[in-house]
Amino acid sequence: MKNEDFNCPVPFNDSDCVLMAHGGGGRMTHRLISDIFYPAFRNPLLEQDHDGCVFPVQEGRMAYSTDSFVVDPIFFPGGDIGDLAVNGTVNDLACCGARPLYLTAGFILEEGLPLSDLQRIVRSMRKAADKAGVQIVAGDTKVVERGKCDKLFINTSGIGVVPEGIRIAPDRVRPGDVVICSGPIGAHGITILSARESLGFETNLKSDTVSLNNMLSQLLKNIEEVHVLRDPTRGGVSGTLNEIAKAARVEIVLDEASLPIPDAVKGASEILGLDPLYIANEGLVLVILPETRSQEALAVMKSFPEGKNATIIGRITGEDNAIVKMKTPYGNYRIVDMLSGEQLPRIC
Amino acid sequence: MKNEDFNCPVPFNDSDCVLMAHGGGGRMTHRLISDIFYPAFRNPLLEQDHDGCVFPVQEGRMAYSTDSFVVDPIFFPGGDIGDLAVNGTVNDLACCGARPLYLTAGFILEEGLPLSDLQRIVRSMRKAADKAGVQIVAGDTKVVERGKCDKLFINTSGIGVVPEGIRIAPDRVRPGDVVICSGPIGAHGITILSARESLGFETNLKSDTVSLNNMLSQLLKNIEEVHVLRDPTRGGVSGTLNEIAKAARVEIVLDEASLPIPDAVKGASEILGLDPLYIANEGLVLVILPETRSQEALAVMKSFPEGKNATIIGRITGEDNAIVKMKTPYGNYRIVDMLSGEQLPRIC
Structure with missing residues (x-):
C-alpha cells in the first residue's frame, strides 16, 4: 500500500510506535486515521468523516450487538485480535438470524504499540470484513499510557437486517x-x-x-x-x-x-x-x-x-x-x- | 434497589471486587449481569437475552456511531465515566442530526475493581440514558488482569433515526x-x-x-x-x-x-x-x-x-x-x- 495515495506525505517507519499524542484529537490523531485506518477500511460511509455515519434503511427488523476483544496474545496461529473482533460481532448478528451490514470499531491503544502491528491488525479486520460482506463504517481511537492497557483492545459493534419470517429464540x-x-x-x-x-x-x-x-x-x-x-x-x-x-x-x-x-x-x-x-x-x-x-x-x-x-x-x-x-x-x-x-x- | 427482585439470592458486599472469573462466561459472568447490569439497564430489548437484540425499524435514514471512554479519574466533579460514555455517543448521534434510540455498552474491567464502583457507574449510565431518552439494548463484559487496564474502560455505540429533510454536513x-x-x-x-x-x-x-x-x-x-x-x-x-x-x-x-x-x-x-x-x-x-x-x-x-x-x-x-x-x-x-x-x- 502506498501511503502517498492517502494524503500522507511521510510514510511511518517500522520503528514508529503509538504515542499519547495519537489520542489527542489533533494532527497526530488525524495522521493515524489517514495513514492506517482509512487506507484499510475505506468505504463511502466511513468517509462521511463526521461523528457518525448516516445510511438509508428499509422497513423491517434489525439486529444490534457489541463485543470487546482483549485476547492475549494479539497474534496467534489462525488469526489475530483484528479478524477475531470482526468475526465475533458478525457471528453474534448472524446468530440473531440477521444479515450483518455495518460494524463500528473502537480501539484502545497502549502507548508504545508498534504502528506496524496496528496496521497488520486493521488490514486483517478489513480482510475479515470483506469475507463476511460487511463494512466498518465508524470508529474511534483512544490512547492510554504504557502499562494502562495491554497492547490494544478492540470493541466492535454491528447491525444487520433480519429477514422476514426468521425468529431465532x-x-x-x-x-x-x-x-x-x-x-x-x-x-x-x-x-x-x-x-x-x-x-x-x-x-x-x-x-x-x-x-x-x-x-x-x-x-x-x-x-x-x-x-x-x-x-x-x-x-x-x-x-x-x-x-x-x-x-x-x-x-x-x-x-x-x-x-x-x-x-x-x-x-x-x-x-x-x-x-x-x-x-x-x-x-x-x-x-x-x-x-x-x-x-x-x-x-x-x-x-x-x-x-x-x-x-x-x-x-x-x-x-x-x-x-x-x-x-x-x-x-x-x-x-x-x-x-x-x-x-x-x-x-x- | 432490592437484589432479590432480580433473581439474585445473595447481595454482593461493599468489599466485593471484580474477579477474573467474572469475565469467563460462566456463572460468575451471569451473576454480574443479573446483579449489576440488568437491574440498572432493564428494558425489554436487553432482556431478549441473546447475542444481540432485534427491533423493528421504519424506512428512512439511520445514524450510527461509536466511542470508547478511558477517562482518568473515573469519578470527577459533575459526572463519571458512565454518564460521560452515554452522553458522548448520544451527542455524536445528535450531531449527525439524528434522534438517538439505542446504545450498546462494552465494558473492559480490571480485576480488583470494586463492584460498588461498577454499580455506581452503571446506575449513572442509566440515569443519563433516561435523560436522553435512549435505551441500552446490548452489552458485553471482559475482565483483564490487575495492571492490564486502568479500573475500567467503556465503549458505547449508538444508533438513531435521522428525520426527513435534515442534512448535516x-x-x-x-x-x-x-x-x-x-x-x-x-x-x-x-x-x-x-x-x-x-x-x-x-x-x-x-x-x-x-x-x-x-x-x-x-x-x-x-x-x-x-x-x-x-x-x-x-x-x-x-x-x-x-x-x-x-x-x-x-x-x-x-x-x-x-x-x-x-x-x-x-x-x-x-x-x-x-x-x-x-x-x-x-x-x-x-x-x-x-x-x-x-x-x-x-x-x-x-x-x-x-x-x-x-x-x-x-x-x-x-x-x-x-x-x-x-x-x-x-x-x-x-x-x-x-x-x-x-x-x-x-x-x-
Whole structure:
C-alpha cells in the first residue's frame, strides 16, 4: 500500500510506535486515521468523516450487538485480535438470524504499540470484513499510557437486517429438536493458551476464527424452522447449551461419542486438566431445529468450508429439567453444568 | 434497589471486587449481569437475552456511531465515566442530526475493581440514558488482569433515526453562516485535570457532561437550514472548527471578545499553560447556520438549560482558505491552528 495515495506525505517507519499524542484529537490523531485506518477500511460511509455515519434503511427488523476483544496474545496461529473482533460481532448478528451490514470499531491503544502491528491488525479486520460482506463504517481511537492497557483492545459493534419470517429464540426450542455442531470443538482456546504460555504443543492446531454469516444465511433461506443459533465462545459448548436449556426450560442430552473433539484438543486438554466442552470457540455454531429438517440442514452446512464437519451432537428431550446431560459411551449419564468462573482468561 | 427482585439470592458486599472469573462466561459472568447490569439497564430489548437484540425499524435514514471512554479519574466533579460514555455517543448521534434510540455498552474491567464502583457507574449510565431518552439494548463484559487496564474502560455505540429533510454536513457551510457556541468553554478538561492531579483549584468548576439531543432535536425541528452540528470534545473548539474549515474549504473567523470562557477556566489555563480553545468539552455543541436564522436558533437553544448561555462566537467569510482565524480585542488577527498532539491525555 502506498501511503502517498492517502494524503500522507511521510510514510511511518517500522520503528514508529503509538504515542499519547495519537489520542489527542489533533494532527497526530488525524495522521493515524489517514495513514492506517482509512487506507484499510475505506468505504463511502466511513468517509462521511463526521461523528457518525448516516445510511438509508428499509422497513423491517434489525439486529444490534457489541463485543470487546482483549485476547492475549494479539497474534496467534489462525488469526489475530483484528479478524477475531470482526468475526465475533458478525457471528453474534448472524446468530440473531440477521444479515450483518455495518460494524463500528473502537480501539484502545497502549502507548508504545508498534504502528506496524496496528496496521497488520486493521488490514486483517478489513480482510475479515470483506469475507463476511460487511463494512466498518465508524470508529474511534483512544490512547492510554504504557502499562494502562495491554497492547490494544478492540470493541466492535454491528447491525444487520433480519429477514422476514426468521425468529431465532430459545423459547422456540421443542422436544424432538436436535443440536447440530458445525465443526470441531476447542481449537481456539487451546491455540490461544498454547501461544500465550509458549507451551509448544506439537500440534497443527489453529484458531477456528471465521465468519459464519454466509453459511447461516443460506441455512435460514432453506429452513425457516431453525429455532436457535448460538456461537459457543466464552463458556464453550457447555456454557452455551446450559444457557439455552435454562432459557427454554428444556433438557438437552449430548451424545459423548458424537462430539467432534480433535485429538490435539483432547491431548492438550488432558495434560492441562481442561474440559474441551468449556473451551471457547470462535468459528463454531450450534444449530437447534426439528429433527425432521436436520439432514437438510447438515447438507447446507456441509456445503460451506466452515460447516464441512457439521454433525448432530445432541437432542432435546421431553423433560423440562433445564439441564444439560451427557450420555457416555458406557450408556450412563452425567450432568454437564455451567462453570462458575473460567478455565482460560482472555481468550477473546 | 432490592437484589432479590432480580433473581439474585445473595447481595454482593461493599468489599466485593471484580474477579477474573467474572469475565469467563460462566456463572460468575451471569451473576454480574443479573446483579449489576440488568437491574440498572432493564428494558425489554436487553432482556431478549441473546447475542444481540432485534427491533423493528421504519424506512428512512439511520445514524450510527461509536466511542470508547478511558477517562482518568473515573469519578470527577459533575459526572463519571458512565454518564460521560452515554452522553458522548448520544451527542455524536445528535450531531449527525439524528434522534438517538439505542446504545450498546462494552465494558473492559480490571480485576480488583470494586463492584460498588461498577454499580455506581452503571446506575449513572442509566440515569443519563433516561435523560436522553435512549435505551441500552446490548452489552458485553471482559475482565483483564490487575495492571492490564486502568479500573475500567467503556465503549458505547449508538444508533438513531435521522428525520426527513435534515442534512448535516460540512460541505453545506456557506459564507454568511455564523458559529454558535452553546455554552461556556473548557470546563470538562480543566475539571478532569484538576481531579486527576489533585491540583485543588479553588473553583466551582465541574464537567459539563450532558446530553444535547433534546435541544438539538428541537433546534432542527424549527430550523432545517442548520448546516453543521459538532461537539468540540477532544481537540476542543479549535480542533473541531479546523476540521470543519478543512472539510468545507472555508475560512472561519472567531471573535475573541465573544468567547464564553469562564474566569475559572481562564485562570487555571494560565497557570497550567493551556489554551482553553484546545480543551475538551463534553456538553457543548457548535452550530453553524445562516446568520438570517441565528436569532431564532439562539432563542431555541436558550430555552434549554444546556444552551442557556448560547452565543455567536464567529462567522464564515467568503475566503476559501480552510483556516480558522481569531480577531483579537485589538482588532488584529491570528491563526488558530490544530494542535499536533494533545494538551491533556485521557480526558474522555
